[in-house]
Amino acid sequence: MNLRSVKTILLGGMSLLVATLPIAQIAQVSASTICSPVNGQWYFLGRPGPIITQSGDLLTVDMSAYGRPTATGRILSPTQIQVTFPDDGTFVGTLNGRGQINWNNSTVWQALSFAGTWQDEGRPGPVVTQSGNRLKVDMSAYRRPTAAGRVTAPANASVRFPDDATFNAILVSPSCIQWSNGTTWTK
Numbered sequence: 001m002n003l004r005s006v007k008t009i010l011l012g013g014m015s016l017l018v019a020t021l022p023i024a025q026i027a028q029v030s031a032s033t034i035c036s037p038v039n040g041q042w043y044f045l046g047r048p049g050p051i052i053t054q055s056g057d058l059l060t061v062d063m064s065a066y067g068r069p070t071a072t073g074r075i076l077s078p079t080q081i082q083v084t085f086p087d088d089g090t091f092v093g094t095l096n097g098r099g100q101i102n103w104n105n106s107t108v109w110q111a112l113s114f115a116g117t118w119q120d121e122g123r124p125g126p127v128v129t130q131s132g133n134r135l136k137v138d139m140s141a142y143r144r145p146t147a148a149g150r151v152t153a154p155a156n157a158s159v160r161f162p163d164d165a166t167f168n169a170i171l172v173s174p175s176c177i178q179w180s181n182g183t184t185w186t187k
Contacts, residue, residue: 037176038052038173046112072084080092091104092104098171099154110155114169116187137149139161157171168180
């Protein structure tokens, strides 16, 4: 792997270690290593809407939830994306690392759902169900007891694992949870 550089950046009040790779090599890194800041279904005004798919530094945005055409874009930097909506225009979104995209037209998209089947170090297992602010984390794939918790703020949660401890979680994007113990779950 041709590592260009390693930097520490401050993103949304968190320090993140960022490795800079040639874009062609990003796909070669295991899913457990990559925490996509954009992949998944985003919420607008509290309702599910746009679905972003990342392929290298290119983005596709499914806007069918609004009866709008698919948009395309690219990643400009670790904290910015640019997307062209064919029925509207080209906009720049700033990623805050805490489950929000703040667009330059004052629109905000949020990652709000912790629900789904997640992977830990590339191994499928944790299944999160969410009912309002209540969370249940089925850890049976790892022969661990079910954990329970709650959403404490948009894109933030606290979960008590009965065989371990209570950890805080940040929904970095719809496809990435970063835990206070350093663990990252991906979809």
